[in-house]
Amino acid sequence: MEKIFLDAREMEHPEPLQTSLFYLQTMSEAQYLYMINLRKPIPLLEIAKERGFLSFTHQDSNQIWHILLTKNSETTLEELLDV
């Protein structure tokens, strides 16, 4: 699967939400969004859930959140985690 990478750690609000929503609206089933952020983006996850996206979140030992999202229901997002 093609990875769309988004490092939102130094983005000011609401740039992370704006950019990630743009990717969600335009990406295909062969792609997934890999976002890293300083906080868990609850609004994004709620929107993604409502729109039928698969999601997986993980907070690493440096307190960084890894957020993986895809339209493809066949994907196991845990396997794509990169920590």
Place this chain on the structure above:
Amino acid sequence: MFSQGGLSLEQAPPISVVLRFFVTASIFGVLLGLFLIVDSLGLASSLTSNKSVIITHTLAVGIMASFMLGALFQMLPVIAGVVIKMPTKKAMVVHLLFVIGVILQLYAFADASTPLLYFLASAYLGAGLFYALFLMLKELIKIKDHSSSSKGMILSLGSFGLAIGFGIYLLWSLGGYLDGSLFLQVKELHYSFALFGWLSLLIISVSFQVVEMFYVTPKYPTWMSKYLTLTIFTLLILKALAIFMGIETGSITAILAILFILYAGFTIHRLYLRKRPTSDATVWLWRLGMGMLIVTMLITLVNSFIEINVEIKMFSYLSFIGFALSIVFAMTYKIVPFLTWFHLSNQGYMEAPMMHDIVHPKTVKRHFYIHVAMLGSISLSIFFNIMILNMISGILVLLSFALLLYNLIYAIKKYNYTQKHTEKFEW
């Protein structure tokens, strides 16, 4: 929108809930500017003998309370994770009672001789504001896992409730429905709880989340985010008890002033440590607001030990207004473009205007310069009471709020235009 725990934008109220209060606040601001211009021509004195009370309440209730109510309807779901059901209908009831109440109150002050006006003002304003408080507090106290912001909001709303209660006492005393034997004490508590309690505590509570989120700054120290709002509220309660017991309150006021100075200092320092220091007028507004809070509190601190002259006291009131308005403008210019974009985008409008298309950063900068000129001009008016300076101040107040009103109407127009004329995308 802002935070993490329990935060939900999906539960955010429709954009009209927020904008109706923001537009109302701007209209009261424009009216205030007009009143100041009329006053500079020497015409207001022939209309009323209560100019300063009218100006204070237009600012504190008509403008600040309007902004705060709108912001609270928006922020409670997103910052505290609580939902007010049927927000459009309930906000409309609050708004209607509130606007009628403010107009009646200002008319009562202007007329000053019709007791019924004071009673009606207290009835409408009291009903609208207590209903809003009930809607918000009812949900806030249900939260199991409080954040520093949600706790601060409860204390802020509690202070607001006390300020409204004291305000009703004052209105009934003015109308002759009460003997008003505690008028002076209650008056001091009314503005202490309104300004240091409700308004300041709300700004502090919200800042604990938004400063870090909006501007990618380090967090506030835990001791500050955890205990500051509670300490301020406790000191205000102690001050209230001391006033009723006839005990000197200078030392309590001094501690409050020191706490506010500390908070403002930490906020400026957080903003200095931004990870991406871009040129952003909303940051300038935050810095200006915090600077003005420090000025107010330094004067308050000195005044709690030595009697200072009237002009300096007036200047401290102005700097407090400068603090509150600067933060309100900074928040409005973040909230309105974001909400417009978010609601449209979430409804599936792919061509939803971006935040910069709704309110351009240059427009915010322009407003910042007008705001600074306005504060500068009013400051000079305090020390040199010259007709031309007073008129310029009035014109700048009018300009400042007219520009804000224009920006809000522009955002509403963009929102409606996008809904009517662009295609929806199902995703």
